[in-house]
Amino acid sequence: MTKLSVNINKIATLRNARGGDVPNVVKVALDCETFGADGITVHPRPDERHIRRADVYDLRPLLRTEFNIEGYPDPEFIDLVLKVKPHQVTLVPDSPSQITSNSGWDTKVNLEFLREVLDQFNSAGIRTSVFVAADPEMVEYAAKAGADRVELYTEPYATDYPKDPEAAIAPFIEAAKTARKLGLGLNAGHDLSLVNLNYFYKNISWLDEVSIGHALISDALYLGLERTIQEYKNCLR
Numbered sequence: 001m002t003k004l005s006v007n008i009n010k011i012a013t014l015r016n017a018r019g020g021d022v023p024n025v026v027k028v029a030l031d032c033e034t035f036g037a038d039g040i041t042v043h044p045r046p047d048e049r050h051i052r053r054a055d056v057y058d059l060r061p062l063l064r065t066e067f068n069i070e071g072y073p074d075p076e077f078i079d080l081v082l083k084v085k086p087h088q089v090t091l092v093p094d095s096p097s098q099i100t101s102n103s104g105w106d107t108k109v110n111l112e113f114l115r116e117v118l119d120q121f122n123s124a125g126i127r128t129s130v131f132v133a134a135d136p137e138m139v140e141y142a143a144k145a146g147a148d149r150v151e152l153y154t155e156p157y158a159t160d161y162p163k164d165p166e167a168a169i170a171p172f173i174e175a176a177k178t179a180r181k182l183g184l185g186l187n188a189g190h191d192l193s194l195v196n197l198n199y200f201y202k203n204i205s206w207l208d209e210v211s212i213g214h215a216l217i218s219d220a221l222y223l224g225l226e227r228t229i230q231e232y233k234n235c236l237r
């Protein structure tokens with residue numbers, strides 16, 4: 001079964017627009033679980049423009065499904081993750097000024113850095129995932145660095161899918177096969193949506209997890225959160 005982890009960054013963005021606590025990030029996360037989400041993803045950024053460190057602490061004891069924390073492993077992030085001990089940490093190579101994630105790690109160039117960071121999380125019993133482009137070599141070096149999983153950066157797939165689905169998915173199938181051969185778990189995320197998710201899943205059915213935020217929360221404006229989560233789950237069948 002491929003798990004759906006709902007990324008709730010955008011809920012925090014909405015809350016932060018006014019200050020205060022509407023919508024309540026913890027309540028939305030718990031409702032996502034009730035509506036069928038298999039996990040919750042957050043990406044606390046250094047400027048706390050959406051998810052704050054305090055949200056991460058608030059969520060941890062209350063979530064009933066898998067908690068995935070994504071981010072660039074600076075000392076503050078490492079400290080947060082080691083204290084909170086989520087089920088999974090996903091390392092993303094974002095600089096603080098980035099609007100959103102726009103590339104995977106160069107796992108070859110950053111091999112030693114990733115090894116050191118992953119070692120800390122692995123020793124703490126936290127499952128590790130490394131965000132990479134659909135490139136078999138990047139997957140291989142993620143395995144060498146000691147990752148449990150890779151998360152394939154799916155923005156290029158989402159962009160190319162409407163023009164030529166077969167060409168769009170081809171490099172992802174290759175990267176996914178490499179992960180499977182190496183015994184790595186497989187996640188995927190970024191710009192996945194109701195338009196492109198089922199085709200991705202049908203072609204890479206050994207996918208462990210997708211994390212989806214931007215499109216899912218946008219769809220919920222029209223469909224409501226409960227129906228939206230059910231529709232995304234239906235894409236994973």
Ligand SMILES: CC(=O)[C@@H](O)[C@H](O)COP(=O)(O)O
Binds near residue numbers: 009092189190
């Ligand atoms: C790692 C990744 O793919 C991103 O999609 C990220 O988690 C989303 O971050 P923002 O919500 O800050 O754009």
Ligand SMILES: NCC(=O)COP(=O)(O)O
Binds near residue numbers: 188192211213214
């Ligand atoms: N890891 C990807 C993620 O959590 C959500 O990305 P997006 O759906 O907001 O693009």
